[in-house]
Amino acid sequence: MAYKRNIDRLPIIPAGAKEHNVTCHYCIVGCGYKAYTWPLKTQGTTDSNWSGEDLSKQQGAETAAWYSPSMYNVVKQNGKDVHLVIKPDVDCEVNSGLGSIRGARMAENRRSDITGTQQQRLTDPLVWRYGTWQPTSWDDALDLVARVTARVIDKDNENDLYVSMFDHGGSAGGYENTWGTGKLYFGSMKVKHCRIHNRPAYMSEVHSSRDMGVDELNYNYADYEVTDTIFLVGTNPMECQTNLFLNHMVKGMQNGAKVVISDPRRTVTVDSCEQVAGAENVLHLAIKPGSDVALHNTLFTYIADQGWVDADFIAKSTFQGDVAVPADSAYPASLGSFEAARAACKMSLADGAAATGLTEAQIIQAAEWIAKPKEDGSRRKCVTGYEKGIIWGNDNYRAIGSLLNIALATGNVGREGGGCCRLGGHQEGYYRPSDAHVGRPAPYIDQLIIAGGGKVHHIWANDHYKTTLNAAEFKRVYNRRSNMVKEAMDARAGATREELVDAIVAAINAGGIFSVNVDIIHSQIGQAAHVILPAVEAGEMNLTSMNGERRLRLTEKYMDAPGSAKPDCLIAAGIAQALERVLREEGRDAYADQFKGYDWKTEEDAFMDGYNKGNPEVTYERLRAMGTNGVLEPVKGFADGKLVGTNRLYEDGVFTRHGREDGKALFCMGEWRGWQAAGKAQQQANHRFFINNGRANMNWQNWFLDQGNEFVMDRFPVPFIQINPEDMAELGIKAGDMVEVYNDVGATQALAYPEPTAKRNETFMVFGAPNGAQGNIVNAGVNELILPNYKATWANIRKISDATPASAAVSYKSWEVEL
Amino acid sequence: MKCNRLVDVGRRQFLRGGVLGVAGAAAATVLPAGQAQAQTARAMLDYPSTKLANIADLKVNEPMDIGYPDAESPGILLKLGTAVEGGVGPDGDIVAYSVLCPHKGFVMSYHGADKTLNCPGHFSRFDCEKGGQQVWGHATQNLPQFTLRVDDKGDIHAEGADELIYGRLSNVLQG
Ligand code: SF4
Numbered sequence: 001m002a003y004k005r006n007i008d009r010l011p012i013i014p015a016g017a018k019e020h021n022v023t024c025h026y027c028i029v030g031c032g033y034k035a036y037t038w039p040l041k042t043q044g045t046t047d048s049n050w051s052g053e054d055l056s057k058q059q060g061a062e063t064a065a066w067y068s069p070s071m072y073n074v075v076k077q078n079g080k081d082v083h084l085v086i087k088p089d090v091d092c093e094v095n096s097g098l099g100s101i102r103g104a105r106m107a108e109n110r111r112s113d114i115t116g117t118q119q120q121r122l123t124d125p126l127v128w129r130y131g132t133w134q135p136t137s138w139d140d141a142l143d144l145v146a147r148v149t150a151r152v153i154d155k156d157n158e159n160d161l162y163v164s165m166f167d168h169g170g171s172a173g174g175y176e177n178t179w180g181t182g183k184l185y186f187g188s189m190k191v192k193h194c195r196i197h198n199r200p201a202y203m204s205e206v207h208s209s210r211d212m213g214v215d216e217l218n219y220n221y222a223d224y225e226v227t228d229t230i231f232l233v234g235t236n237p238m239e240c241q242t243n244l245f246l247n248h249m250v251k252g253m254q255n256g257a258k259v260v261i262s263d264p265r266r267t268v269t270v271d272s273c274e275q276v277a278g279a280e281n282v283l284h285l286a287i288k289p290g291s292d293v294a295l296h297n298t299l300f301t302y303i304a305d306q307g308w309v310d311a312d313f314i315a316k317s318t319f320q321g322d323v324a325v326p327a328d329s330a331y332p333a334s335l336g337s338f339e340a341a342r343a344a345c346k347m348s349l350a351d352g353a354a355a356t357g358l359t360e361a362q363i364i365q366a367a368e369w370i371a372k373p374k375e376d377g378s379r380r381k382c383v384t385g386y387e388k389g390i391i392w393g394n395d396n397y398r399a400i401g402s403l404l405n406i407a408l409a410t411g412n413v414g415r416e417g418g419g420c421c422r423l424g425g426h427q428e429g430y431y432r433p434s435d436a437h438v439g440r441p442a443p444y445i446d447q448l449i450i451a452g453g454g455k456v457h458h459i460w461a462n463d464h465y466k467t468t469l470n471a472a473e474f475k476r477v478y479n480r481r482s483n484m485v486k487e488a489m490d491a492r493a494g495a496t497r498e499e500l501v502d503a504i505v506a507a508i509n510a511g512g513i514f515s516v517n518v519d520i521i522h523s524q525i526g527q528a529a530h531v532i533l534p535a536v537e538a539g540e541m542n543l544t545s546m547n548g549e550r551r552l553r554l555t556e557k558y559m560d561a562p563g564s565a566k567p568d569c570l571i572a573a574g575i576a577q578a579l580e581r582v583l584r585e586e587g588r589d590a591y592a593d594q595f596k597g598y599d600w601k602t603e604e605d606a607f608m609d610g611y612n613k614g615n616p617e618v619t620y621e622r623l624r625a626m627g628t629n630g631v632l633e634p635v636k637g638f639a640d641g642k643l644v645g646t647n648r649l650y651e652d653g654v655f656t657r658h659g660r661e662d663g664k665a666l667f668c669m670g671e672w673r674g675w676q677a678a679g680k681a682q683q684q685a686n687h688r689f690f691i692n693n694g695r696a697n698m699n700w701q702n703w704f705l706d707q708g709n710e711f712v713m714d715r716f717p718v719p720f721i722q723i724n725p726e727d728m729a730e731l732g733i734k735a736g737d738m739v740e741v742y743n744d745v746g747a748t749q750a751l752a753y754p755e756p757t758a759k760r761n762e763t764f765m766v767f768g769a770p771n772g773a774q775g776n777i778v779n780a781g782v783n784e785l786i787l788p789n790y791k792a793t794w795a796n797i798r799k800i801s802d803a804t805p806a807s808a809a810v811s812y813k814s815w816e817v818e819l
Numbered sequence: 820m821k822c823n824r825l826v827d828v829g830r831r832q833f834l835r836g837g838v839l840g841v842a843g844a845a846a847a848t849v850l851p852a853g854q855a856q857a858q859t860a861r862a863m864l865d866y867p868s869t870k871l872a873n874i875a876d877l878k879v880n881e882p883m884d885i886g887y888p889d890a891e892s893p894g895i896l897l898k899l900g901t902a903v904e905g906g907v908g909p910d911g912d913i914v915a916y917s918v919l920c921p922h923k924g925f926v927m928s929y930h931g932a933d934k935t936l937n938c939p940g941h942f943s944r945f946d947c948e949k950g951g952q953q954v955w956g957h958a959t960q961n962l963p964q965f966t967l968r969v970d971d972k973g974d975i976h977a978e979g980a981d982e983l984i985y986g987r988l989s990n991v992l993q994g
Pocket residue numbers: 024025026027028029030031095098099100101102103104241242243244
């Protein structure tokens with residue numbers, strides 16, 4: 001039976017309850033919410049309450065005067081238990097009152113001692129002692145971190161310190177926390193061996209866009225509402241950017257926009273577009289996996305050959321000449337003029353059709369919808385959204401570059417109803433000193449660790465065990481190396497701090513690794529940690545982030561941190577201060593001086609030290625006043641009591657992201673070259689099933705919390721793999737059976753979910769699960785700039801067990817609505 | 820365009836009272852006087868027992884419109900044809916659900932071919948054979964299912980619900 005909360009009544013928010021601005025901290029859309037708090041044992045009444053509605057009556061659809069049990073909890077605020085309701089804000093332009101299956105569970109996914117939710121949250125620093133993790137004070141934990149770290153770093157020699165750190169906003173990211181960690185590792189230190197939360201090196205996911213001069217978040221969401229065509233590439237916004245889809249793309253379709261979707265899989269997005277726009281206005285290009293560059297180059301060639309380009313824009317705003325940037329080890333394709341790119345990318349309809357598996361007619365149709373001028377000769381507006389299908393797909397640099405070529409050629413960047421943007425994962429919130437010392441290509445950290453690199457590893461909300469490629473090998477090696485240190489610590493139980501540090505250093509010099517884990521829960525890689533430091537998320541601290549249209553907002557703190565957990569920026573400050581103290585004790589004064597400047601008391605201090613220095617107009621007070629609508633970055637000024645933002649980038653036709661003085665955008669000269677990353681073609685040849693992988697509506701961006709959420713775990717007790725029913729029958733697999741997915745690099749498990757729309761031999765497995773890591777079967781192949789290619793994975797499938805009782809109880813029906 | 824997409828029309832029709840088979844609706848609206856003072860702590864206690872239909876009235880896979888706990892809360896009573904967990908009646912196959920989508924409260928329609936309730940609002944769907952589990956969608960709860968009792972005359976009574984119904988902060992409306 002489906003999980004039910006058996007809650008049939010909720011306390012009513014009283015008039016005068018405290019109201020806080022909240023931006024949903026899960027996905028990049030950053031929907032606006034309001035958090036209401038009020039004292040326990042009090043509530044409003046049906047006729048006197050926060051909403052002004054008569055709550056003795058049934059409220060209609062889309063009412064703001066209702067909230068679900070998932071939007072309610074009891075939490076601590078200034079040490080007292082209070083009621084908490086976090087509900088979508090009807091006045092926020094992003095979501096207009098819509099919640100999603102993720103965001104509308106924010107309240108329920110807060111830690112509560114009263115309702116018992118999220119007991120998995122860390123409350124105290126933990127140190128490995130006597131064979132397990134023992135709670136301890138911040139001073140004690142940070143002292144150990146600093147003493148061990150200080151033994152492996154020195155002035156201008158920090159290469160033995162490896163750092164895995166998030167770079168995003170939302171969640172526990174945001175400007176405060178990227179600055180705190182950034183100042184420590186890129187300011188006080190110059191750490192070169194670092195990586196980002198979801199990939200094995202420290203680099204942009206959209207290098208080519210930036211190199212071409214175009215920031216990847218250049219439009220605003222309203223552009224979807226006024227466009228002629230929405231072109232979606234390797235992205236599934238109905239599930240992954242839900243309210244961008246529902247509140248903006250749907251409006252675009254209702255206003256007559258057509259939709260072109262390039263994705264090997266028929267996603268829920270395809271079905272939803274057909275529901276809204278009518279199937280005749282939706283073109284699904286179910287391309288062969290990895291053939292994106294071929295599709296884009298064929299479209300670009302055809303569109304240019306037809307003359308459906310914006311010649312004025314090309315002349316005024318793009319580079320004239322031949323090659324501007326030649327290809328080399330840092331540039332996986334040359335960049336240059338429109339004509340140079342035309343020559344380099346030339347691909348006939350016949351070749352394009354053969355490479356992508358589409359018909360020539362489909363490609364022509366797509367080109368017409370994207371670029372063909374309207375009957376009256378006017379320009380067609382087209383907005384392009386892309387995400388992990390090409391970011392984590394084949395040939396990242398060229399796939400994104402070739403797509404942006406089309407947008408630039410048709411003058412669809414910096415114009416109303418245009419834009420060529422990634423749709424994104426988390427919100428953004430990056431403010432750090434320069435990372436130029438990391439180099440390009442950046443070091444491939446996970447492979448270096450496998451090869452024995454790194455002595456001390458600081459991990460900030462990264463879980464390599466769930467989200468890396470070649471994960472099976474990584475885990476084997478990391479467990480072994482971190483265990484060497486645990487054993488050394490166990491052998492010195494009862495020793496002084498000095499003796500213990502000596503023992504740890506001996507173990508790391510013998511090949512071990514000392515692992516410090518900063519996170520909100522005890523993660524999987526956290527099982528290997530020696531020190532665990534508890535962090536907080538938005539709402540448990542004040543946090544600023546920007547969404548996928550650069551909309552900057554402040555989420556106000558509405559509850560206390562669990563236990564003694566702290567904002568990451570203050571944890572980073574604590575590490576810096578401990579390092580300074582230890583280095584001084586050791587007489588290393590010059591180096592110690594580098595760790596000065598962290599006397600922050602609050603996250604706001606960190607904000608003022610970082611983001612505000614670069615953006616002096618922006619303060620907490622002003623952001624608070626801007627509410628859930630915030631301001632679109634970059635902020636240009638402050639007038640009439642309001643921050644003044646930037647509605648759309650590049651409206652002046654001057655492109656700057658690459659740093660070129662001429663302000664001209666560049667085109668990408670990357671021809672189609674098949675599988676780019678090592679080992680992909682062989683894996684494809686040797687295994688039956690394509691294991692496409694990605695996210696699911698329910699738990700993407702919040703799975704770490706949802707592993708403790710019954711509503712979610714009841715639906716998918718084990719990560720699913722969608723398989724064509726005929727393939728299942730051939731293999732003797734029934735719905736809900738546990739299957740093993742295995743190949744040359746590893747194995748993982750999943751629950752078989754029949755999906756009639758799946759192509760034969762093409763499956764889809766949910767990525768990043770706590771209990772079935774898809775990364776186990778992804779080989780180590782990356783692009784020239786160490787972008788992982790998670791998508792291109794092949795494996796065989798075998799049944800390992802009948803459905804467990806939990807799996808047998810869930811629904812295996814189609815996800816496509818029937819109206 | 821199929822009429823199920825015309826959500827607003829559907830909802831208005833319901834609120835106008837264009838619902839068939841709301842056998843116990845009148846009874847349900849007459850609540851005990853003490854109800855108005857009901858406290859949060861008494862949740863799950865105060866449901867009316869409402870006769871919805873007799874087993875003989877039901878045809879397999881043809882939902883009957885109901886209102887429970889009162890006429891303002893639309894639902895369906897359904898004989899699935901195969902026994903399910905939580906099903907009542909001699910065949911263990913009779914279930915009842917709220918049809919207000921727990922996402923934003925649009926009225927859902929029943930799709931007999933796969934026994935799901937489907938939402939025209941934003942395309943969520945719920946499995947009537949699995950206790951109203953959301954198959955895919957935006958709601959943060961599974962569908963409220965009504966507790967049923969069949970008496971010896973074959974009359975089917977609704978006597979409770981297991982999730983909060985959209986649009987009310989108390990399943991049994993409070994004064
Ligand atoms: S769409 Fe994204 S930002 Fe909006 S509520 Fe859902 S998870 Fe949060």
